[in-house]
Amino acid sequence: MADRALSGLVVVDLSLGIAGGYCTKLLADQGAEVIKVEPPEGDPTRHLGPFPDGTPDPERSALFLHLHTGKKSVTLDVTTPAGAATVRRLLARADVLVESFLPGTLARHGLAYDDLAEQYPDLVYCSITPYGQTGPWRDYRGNGFTAWATGGLAYVTGNPDREPLANGADPAEYFAGVNAALGILAALAYRDAHGGGQHVDVSLMEAVAANLEYTTALYSMQGAIRRRWYSRHVFRYPSDIFPCRDGYVAVIYGRTGLQQLAVLLDRPELLEDPLFLSYAERVKRWRELDAILEPYLRSHTAREIVEAAQDLHEPFALVLDVPGLLADPHLRERRYFQELTHPRAGKLRYPGPPYRMSETPWETGRAPLLGEHNDELPPTDQTAG
Amino acid sequence: MADALPLDGIRVFDATNTYAGPTCARVLADLGAEVIHVEGLRRMDLVRLLVVADNTVGEDYWNWGGYFMKRNLGKRDLAINLDRPEGREAALRVISTCDVFLESYAPRVMRGFGLDYQSVREVRPDIVYCSLSGYGQSGPYRDWVAYGMGLEPASGISSLTGYPGEGPLRSGISLTDPLSGLIAAYAVLAALHERRRTGRGQYIDLSEHEAAIPLVGRALLAYQLTGRVPERQGNRSPDAAPQGIYPCADEDGWVAVSVQDDAEWHALCDLLGRADWRADPGLATRDGRAARHDELDAGIAAWTRGRDKAEAMRALQAAGVTAGAVLHGKDLLWNEQLAARDFFDVVEDPRAGKRPFPRQLPVRFSRFQVKARGPAPLLGQHNREVLRDLGGLTDQEIDALEAAGVAGTAPEPALPAHLVRIGAAHPVQELIEAGAFLRVEPDYKEQLSARFGTEIGKRAGE
Numbered sequence: 001m002a003d004r005a006l007s008g009l010v011v012v013d014l015s016l017g018i019a020g021g022y023c024t025k026l027l028a029d030q031g032a033e034v035i036k037v038e039p040p041e042g043d044p045t046r047h048l049g050p051f052p053d054g055t056p057d058p059e060r061s062a063l064f065l066h067l068h069t070g071k072k073s074v075t076l077d078v079t080t081p082a083g084a085a086t087v088r089r090l091l092a093r094a095d096v097l098v099e100s101f102l103p104g105t106l107a108r109h110g111l112a113y114d115d116l117a118e119q120y121p122d123l124v125y126c127s128i129t130p131y132g133q134t135g136p137w138r139d140y141r142g143n144g145f146t147a148w149a150t151g152g153l154a155y156v157t158g159n160p161d162r163e164p165l166a167n168g169a170d171p172a173e174y175f176a177g178v179n180a181a182l183g184i185l186a187a188l189a190y191r192d193a194h195g196g197g198q199h200v201d202v203s204l205m206e207a208v209a210a211n212l213e214y215t216t217a218l219y220s221m222q223g224a225i226r227r228r229w230y231s232r233h234v235f236r237y238p239s240d241i242f243p244c245r246d247g248y249v250a251v252i253y254g255r256t257g258l259q260q261l262a263v264l265l266d267r268p269e270l271l272e273d274p275l276f277l278s279y280a281e282r283v284k285r286w287r288e289l290d291a292i293l294e295p296y297l298r299s300h301t302a303r304e305i306v307e308a309a310q311d312l313h314e315p316f317a318l319v320l321d322v323p324g325l326l327a328d329p330h331l332r333e334r335r336y337f338q339e340l341t342h343p344r345a346g347k348l349r350y351p352g353p354p355y356r357m358s359e360t361p362w363e364t365g366r367a368p369l370l371g372e373h374n375d376e377l378p379p380t381d382q383t384a385g
Numbered sequence: 386m387a388d389a390l391p392l393d394g395i396r397v398f399d400a401t402n403t404y405a406g407p408t409c410a411r412v413l414a415d416l417g418a419e420v421i422h423v424e425g426l427r428r429m430d431l432v433r434l435l436v437v438a439d440n441t442v443g444e445d446y447w448n449w450g451g452y453f454m455k456r457n458l459g460k461r462d463l464a465i466n467l468d469r470p471e472g473r474e475a476a477l478r479v480i481s482t483c484d485v486f487l488e489s490y491a492p493r494v495m496r497g498f499g500l501d502y503q504s505v506r507e508v509r510p511d512i513v514y515c516s517l518s519g520y521g522q523s524g525p526y527r528d529w530v531a532y533g534m535g536l537e538p539a540s541g542i543s544s545l546t547g548y549p550g551e552g553p554l555r556s557g558i559s560l561t562d563p564l565s566g567l568i569a570a571y572a573v574l575a576a577l578h579e580r581r582r583t584g585r586g587q588y589i590d591l592s593e594h595e596a597a598i599p600l601v602g603r604a605l606l607a608y609q610l611t612g613r614v615p616e617r618q619g620n621r622s623p624d625a626a627p628q629g630i631y632p633c634a635d636e637d638g639w640v641a642v643s644v645q646d647d648a649e650w651h652a653l654c655d656l657l658g659r660a661d662w663r664a665d666p667g668l669a670t671r672d673g674r675a676a677r678h679d680e681l682d683a684g685i686a687a688w689t690r691g692r693d694k695a696e697a698m699r700a701l702q703a704a705g706v707t708a709g710a711v712l713h714g715k716d717l718l719w720n721e722q723l724a725a726r727d728f729f730d731v732v733e734d735p736r737a738g739k740r741p742f743p744r745q746l747p748v749r750f751s752r753f754q755v756k757a758r759g760p761a762p763l764l765g766q767h768n769r770e771v772l773r774d775l776g777g778l779t780d781q782e783i784d785a786l787e788a789a790g791v792a793g794t795a796p797e798p799a800l801p802a803h804l805v806r807i808g809a810a811h812p813v814q815e816l817i818e819a820g821a822f823l824r825v826e827p828d829y830k831e832q833l834s835a836r837f838g839t840e841i842g843k844r845a846g847e
Binding site: 005006022026030048049050051052053054060062063065066067113131132133134135136137140141142143145146147148149150151152153154155156157158159160161162163164165166167168169170171174175178179180181182183185186187188189190192193194196198199200201202203205206207209210211212213214215216217218219220221222223224225226227228229230231232233234235236239241243248250252254255279280283284286306310313314315316317318319320321322323324325326329330331333334336345348349350351352353354355356357358359360 | 605
């Protein structure tokens with residue numbers, strides 16, 4: 001498989017959890033050889049469900065199966081001298097190491113970046129932690145849920161009269177994973193151009209905070225502190241999720257303002273209405289606008305509404321749930337989902353390529369069984385440790 | 386001496402606009418690429434009018450958007466009409482010197498311009514050409530107009546987000562835009578990695594819809610394994626209990642608490658002085674705690690209500706419980722952790738003056754710094770140097786393009802600035818009354834100046 005973009009790259013993955021898992025999934029699906037080093041009991045995601053029939057099974061965890069496609073699994077206790085020595089031997093043929101322990105943890109086992117840089121000067125060593133390797137919060141505990149809060153997105157998500165809200169897909173973890181994968185490829189580009197490996201430091205909190213669409217900009221440009229406001233865009237209404245005949249639909253007006261909305265509702269007189277002409281009016285009187293939209297939305301299906309709006313070049317969207325995604329005709333025509341057969345979990349449809357490359361296609365394989373590749377571990381050196 | 390950077394010598398033709406595409410190109414710029422942001426005079430980047438500095442604009446109203454600035458720091462700007470044959474011809478001469486071509490128009494647009502992958506490859510055979518679009522270059526939705534606000538619902542993410550028993554919710558930002566921008570940058574770096582080894586370029590079709598679906602991968606597989614459609618759980622999670630966002634003493638202050646294991650549970654009980662909880666065998670396991678979540682929420686909130694969010698976070702962390710204050714925009718600008726890591730770059734903009742901008746790729750590298758390389762460009766600011774130095778056009782040829790309205794430094798048509806000023810200003814009072822803004826602080830520039838140790842908002846010559 002020499003024709004894949006990252007063919008030949010070897011990644012030793014000591015990370016546990018979602019962010020590191022998604023990072024090395026991106027690398028593996030693009031052709032890197034990822035050796036996932038799991039503790040003897042397995043990665044924590046093997047123990048998080050849901051599981052078929054609610055019965056915990058480290059080989060049938062939805063989260064593990066998703067995150068670890070196309071990787072190899074070896075079991076090692078890196079906190080023992082023998083385990084740490086084996087990791088060092090694995091690194092002899094590695095380009096990249098990924099880890100997600102709290103700062104200082106691996107140093108206790110001789111596996112910190114500074115412990116390895118002399119022996120492996122070309123190694124790209126990526127650390128993913130809640131707050132980064134430096135700063136007063138470096139030792140604090142964190143996960144995707146708290147990163148969403150400290151990174152500023154919880155405050156702006158939810159209803160104004162209610163508590164701030166998490167995002168159920170845990171995007172903080174995925175943003176950190178993408179940052180890490182990007183950082184690794186940037187460090188490899190640096191190594192090709194100028195020589196030398198380096199330490200790449202990724203923080204979950206910062207991975208969230210880098211994406212604040214308006215939150216810090218509104219203060220630094222205008223002194224405003226923005227809050228949460230339903231599913232709306234802070235400077236556009238309507239842009240919201242509404243109930244419709246068969247579920248929900250995202251109503252979003254486009255470049256021409258609310259003109260096409262009046263056409264869609266077949267109510268041209270609305271074009272003269274201050275509610276349609278002035279954003280400030282809509283901020284004050286949005287319930288009246290909702291009342292205008294409601295009869296139309298309630299009497300049509302989401303697909304009817306989106307198709308009619310798209311015919312008018314309005315960026316309405318479907319609100320798909322999981323069965324809706326799996327049945328979606330567009331994704332089917334693009335052959336998005338990838339069917340993989342796993343010896344314990346069976347045949348399942350997995351998320352497909354996040355982008356399509358013409359010459360070096362994305363390609364994925366099933367997740368490994370726990371310790372499935374232990375026989376590929378370098379032989380134990382009896383003189384070490 | 387400037388750092389050596391990973392993308393030294395890489396040149397990017399950035400014909401994207403709005404959010405996702407410019408985010409991708411800004412990441413490449415921060416990593417050392419030379420990025421030329423390309424706009425049409427009749428297709429100016431729309432976000433040039435968003436979050437304008439000090440809620441007003443000058444006569445050149447198109448150069449005041451704070452939103453545009455953040456995504457385009459350190460780029461150059463070429464404003465040229467690609468739908469005119471002379472414009473396309475000049476652009477192709479620039480493109481022939483570029484390594485990466487980015488575009489984010491509807492699939493038909495670049496073909497219409499004669500700047501699709503096949504055409505560009507004729508002048509630059511090893512180009513890495515990446516198209517970002519809402520739904521991809523093929524399939525029944527390919528021509529659908531897509532804004533980021535619609536793609537989070539369309540990707541399934543919103544179906545997992547919301548208060549329990551209520552409807553789906555979208556995040557407070559257009560989440561899929563920065564996500565696809567970062568994924569696109571990853572794809573471009575992968576293609577450049579391969580090009581360094583084989584010498585060949587390639588085409589990348591990035592559907593922002595598809596790039597977001599992996600975030601619901603767990604739910605997709607869970608549904609197939611269990612037959613149950615995952616429900617919205619508000620702030621709760623099957624992985625940690627109790628978990629929630631609890632009210633604090635400060636105005637609209639909240640703290641997020643996530644008890645990840647039994648040791649954290651014991652630490653929480655000790656901190657709250659709840660020996661009864663600690664001794665209760667029914668609460669000894671995560672499942673047991675999840676079953677009595679409402680009761681635990683009430684007890685935790687009784688404790689958090691007496692403290693402000695920063696104090697609650699510190700006490701919980703000191704006790705060994707995973708917790709984080711719910712920070713708003715101003716909190717972030719003053720946050721001690723972000724300050725210690727230089728998360729904000731203070732950049733001097735010719736119109737807005739010095740302002741703090743958050744990092745776009747907040748990764749720290751031991752051999753170089755990834756940060757904003759300079760201010761965002763004015764519309765068409767670099768027309769002459771790009772067309773002359775890269776395109777090889779003579780000054781007379783450039784003059785002719787400008788005279789013909791093919792290149793320029795003002796949008797077509799330019800509107801009266803006083804009208805734009807009304808349209809671009811936010812209805813601040815209405816937004817506060819609606820609950821969308823907490824407040825507006827009139828002395829924000831003084832406060833920011835004290836925080837950043839330099840005069841924020843001051844323009845050169847003031």
